[in-house]
Amino acid sequence: MDIFLQQILNGLVQGSVYALVALGYTMVYGILGLINFAHGEVVMVGAMVALTVSQLLLATGLPPLLVLLIALMVAAAACMVLGYGIERIAYRPLRNAPRLAPLITAIGVSIVLQNLAMIFWGREYHAFPQLLPNGLHTLGGAVINDVQLIIMLVALLMMTGLMLLVHRTRLGRAMRAVAENPSAAMLMGVDINRVISVTFMLGSALAAVAGIMVSANYGIVHYYMGSILGLKAFTAAVLGGIGNLRGAMLGGVLLGLIESLGAGYIGDLSGGFFGSNYQDVFAFFVLIAVLIFRPSGLLGERVAERA
Amino acid sequence: MNLGKFPYCKKCNAWRVFAVLAIVLLALPFVTDALLGRGWVRIADFALLYIMLALGLNIVVGYAGLLDLGYVAFFAVGAYNYALLSSPQFGLHWPVWVVLPLGGLLAGFFGVLLGAPTLRLRGDYLAIVTLGFGEIIRIFLNNLNAPVNVTNGPQGISMIDPVQSGGISLGSTQQVFGITLPSVHLYYYLFLCFTLLVIFVSLRLENSRIGRAWMAIREDEVAAEAMGINTRNIKLLAFSMGATFGGLSGGLFAGFQGFISPESFSLTESVMILCMVVLGGMGNIGGVILGGVLLVLLPEALRNGAGPVQQWLFGKTLVDPESLRMLLFGLALVVVMLVRPAGLWPSTQRRRELSDDDDDVVKQELESVYGSSK
Amino acid sequence: MAPQNNSLLELSCVSKYFGGLAALSEVSLYIKRGEIYGLIGPNGAGKTTLFNIVTGLYRLDEGEFNFDGIAYAHCKPHVLAEAGIARTFQNIRLFANMSALENIMVGRHVRTHTGIWGALTRNVAARAEERAITQRARELLRFVGIDGPHQTLAKHLSYGEQRRLEIARALATDPKMLALDEPAAGMNATETESLKTLLQTIRNSGITVLLIEHDVKLILGLCDRIAVLDYGKKIAEGTPDEVRRNQTVIAAYLGGEAA
Structure with a gap:
């Protein structure tokens, strides 16, 4: 039973990270109908910037928590600028182009970012400094550390904040209006370009936070971390129903749980034939199964709610 | 590119153009070998392989409008089919004319297997499922070395038989009519034949009842179905035709390389093939070929250029040439799409085939098409 | 009743x-x-x-x-x-990037049979069928009064022409009821x-x-x-x-x- 609980906890932690990244995909998709393939690389850039900032600041002897806070803010700011730039350069000129054109520029941007990161930060794995307390807690037979608790807490806070922003503020209303019908929104006086820019920046800020969380959790940063995480988060967004905020959160957490439980139990389920290295297969099978029965994801049909 | 069309008029220059093109294509490996070295002949071989793949994907994405991000899976199926049946892995050495078509068929079957559950999905949902399918295949290839060793896992399969038949192997230098042809040259001509075959098939399909049905689905699925097109079958047909091409190229790839591993079949490959199709000009065979050639040559040219140019500019290597090469490649993707959003050579001004006994109408139509320019 | x-x-x-x-x-x-x-x-x-x-x-x-x-x-x-039963749509749904003629040719799909094999070999039957399709499509274009060049993409036709092209496409399926x-x-x-x-x-x-x-x-x-x-x-x-x-x-x- 404690193994089960442990897997659930691990899944929730992983799932919170997926959910944060998935929100970035889903927000952009909701507004532009576009898969922002470069989003995973934004996560990576966030982690890398945070790494550099915290290395610099730790050398000055500042307390770790303060360092983390500053690193977080710098990384979020950097990613917001990056997200803004990506949208301006690679997507905005193609808004009326054939559907696949922005997909290719997105792929191009992600290749560029990955290789820029390789040039700046090198090919090697970097150790992410320990900035958070690392106490262990036992919870009904399962073990969880402070970093993981904080990850879940922060993810929860960010998601609540985002929901409030989208549903309770003027900006959020503008976002929902643009998602629903861009030309009508424009006629009603919404500055579409501004709303889209802000959406990209918000998504990128969430990506930065997610990037730092993953790095803190595993203690490692690598230029390639973004693509795999991005892929998983995109899967999560689709699982929940892309374009739908609640769907992205649900999808993220579910995917985390599926992977974690899959890794833990797939061996037993298949009589030892499949090992934990099949956990991704398991996740994709679940995704395909869900889409067969609900072709637009778990919460995909509630179109009116997307942001 | 007049292969599959009825000639518009007998006196056209088409045949002359054809003849020149044929000579250029036949002479290419020798010229390349002499001017740039044998490595570039090998690159030409790869360009042909990728053109085949891109044309296969073009059927799915370009004609039928189904976004497939896992196309490399079919390439993998064809390659592993060849590798398992013609290598010491199981001690099997089946003849190539059995293994290659089998690879195509098997891949076609996998195409249907993938297509069936995705029929109700649209656009980006389809993209993620196909992507997942590609990853599933790759993960299986990576892990099917235990408990029973089938694929040899991440180490891959080596010592795969070269393409050979009747005692003649393309894996070694051969004398043909007194001309010495090294292995890469031989493969070049083999791949050229297959590429021409794939082009021929694509052209014929494009200008057919089936091709029109694909395009109708791409343009408007609801209207297509209302016009009596069984969208389920026609989509499955697109998936399996595209997959067959992929499987065929996979077999050729395995024979050519002599070694394959799951690494060659990553998501990046699928993305690259998709880029060829979209960048070149979706749905237009000429555009897709152009895209394939460019995306194979560009990274190679950058690989050879990135180091020396830095040396020349700054006197030393500032930036890792490999990173710089991919960086420039990514930039090129962005810039090309921004400048030409419909691809380098889009398929707008396609002229359709006309029946050959309808000459007066042909003339009228040619006049109406060209009337303004005269 | x-x-x-x-x-x-x-x-x-x-x-x-x-x-x-x-x-x-x-x-x-x-x-x-x-x-x-x-x-x-x-x-x-x-x-x-x-x-x-x-x-x-x-x-x-x-x-x-x-x-x-x-x-x-x-x-x-x-x-x-x-x-x-052939239909048209309230908000025109033509195959926008196909020519006027091709739009109608798609309508013939349901009454014709050439498959992959026929398309690849272009045998006698396939050629005859293709000719008949083109012929019928031309007749229908003329019937609904679209006289311009047949190669014009559907999206470039005028609004009235698009409406009529949709009718022609529907008629191409040889309907009993339109x-x-x-x-x-x-x-x-x-x-x-x-x-x-x-x-x-x-x-x-x-x-x-x-x-x-x-x-x-x-x-x-x-x-x-x-x-x-x-x-x-x-x-x-x-x-x-x-x-x-x-x-x-x-x-x-x-x-x-x-x-």
Whole structure:
């Protein structure tokens, strides 16, 4: 039973990270109908910037928590600028182009970012400094550390904040209006370009936070971390129903749980034939199964709610 | 590119153009070998392989409008089919004319297997499922070395038989009519034949009842179905035709390389093939070929250029040439799409085939098409 | 109103619900072979729902739907197209990036058979069929009066031409019944007049026509019989004269909208 609980906890932690990244995909998709393939690389850039900032600041002897806070803010700011730039350069000129054109520029941007990161930060794995307390807690037979608790807490806070922003503020209303019908929104006086820019920046800020969380959790940063995480988060967004905020959160957490439980139990389920290295297969099978029965994801049909 | 069309008029220059093109294509490996070295002949071989793949994907994405991000899976199926049946892995050495078509068929079957559950999905949902399918295949290839060793896992399969038949192997230098042809040259001509075959098939399909049905689905699925097109079958047909091409190229790839591993079949490959199709000009065979050639040559040219140019500019290597090469490649993707959003050579001004006994109408139509320019 | 022997399409007690809301409730009607049958009613009366049921886009929840003597209650659109019901769309749905000629050639799909093998080998049968398809497509283009170059992409045609091209594409499926969803929408008086002539010609060639239209003048002047829907129910049916005099119709429809 404690193994089960442990897997659930691990899944929730992983799932919170997926959910944060998935929100970035889903927000952009909701507004532009576009898969922002470069989003995973934004996560990576966030982690890398945070790494550099915290290395610099730790050398000055500042307390770790303060360092983390500053690193977080710098990384979020950097990613917001990056997200803004990506949208301006690679997507905005193609808004009326054939559907696949922005997909290719997105792929191009992600290749560029990955290789820029390789040039700046090198090919090697970097150790992410320990900035958070690392106490262990036992919870009904399962073990969880402070970093993981904080990850879940922060993810929860960010998601609540985002929901409030989208549903309770003027900006959020503008976002929902643009998602629903861009030309009508424009006629009603919404500055579409501004709303889209802000959406990209918000998504990128969430990506930065997610990037730092993953790095803190595993203690490692690598230029390639973004693509795999991005892929998983995109899967999560689709699982929940892309374009739908609640769907992205649900999808993220579910995917985390599926992977974690899959890794833990797939061996037993298949009589030892499949090992934990099949956990991704398991996740994709679940995704395909869900889409067969609900072709637009778990919460995909509630179109009116997307942001 | 007049292969599959009825000639518009007998006196056209088409045949002359054809003849020149044929000579250029036949002479290419020798010229390349002499001017740039044998490595570039090998690159030409790869360009042909990728053109085949891109044309296969073009059927799915370009004609039928189904976004497939896992196309490399079919390439993998064809390659592993060849590798398992013609290598010491199981001690099997089946003849190539059995293994290659089998690879195509098997891949076609996998195409249907993938297509069936995705029929109700649209656009980006389809993209993620196909992507997942590609990853599933790759993960299986990576892990099917235990408990029973089938694929040899991440180490891959080596010592795969070269393409050979009747005692003649393309894996070694051969004398043909007194001309010495090294292995890469031989493969070049083999791949050229297959590429021409794939082009021929694509052209014929494009200008057919089936091709029109694909395009109708791409343009408007609801209207297509209302016009009596069984969208389920026609989509499955697109998936399996595209997959067959992929499987065929996979077999050729395995024979050519002599070694394959799951690494060659990553998501990046699928993305690259998709880029060829979209960048070149979706749905237009000429555009897709152009895209394939460019995306194979560009990274190679950058690989050879990135180091020396830095040396020349700054006197030393500032930036890792490999990173710089991919960086420039990514930039090129962005810039090309921004400048030409419909691809380098889009398929707008396609002229359709006309029946050959309808000459007066042909003339009228040619006049109406060209009337303004005269 | 017992269905008669010469009826082509029969609906009996057809209902369709959207989340508990009845878009259609217990509608029964029949369409005779060779007539032009009109369907009118205020917005939201259920015209398009009925239309989509008849063309297979929606499944009916209750009732029966027979066409040419065969029940088609739960069939997909392509099955109904094969059975002989061809349709146009309220907001034009042409294959935008295909030429005018190709659009019509797609319509021939359901009546032709060339498969992969024929396409690849271009054998005698395939070539003959392809020729026949092209021939028929050209005739139909001329029939609906699109005389410009056939290679023009559908999206580059004028609005009126696009409407007519949709009709030509539907006719290419050799339908027994042509179902038109507001074909005169957005047309000016001259265009509407030529549409009227076109529909009469189509009917005279033996094809039954089902017409949804907002233009009451057009429908009264063109149709043999008319059904009036309101709130998902059929409130009247009959010849144009009968419908024009029907008190319920005047109250519910003409009165409500003309006021």
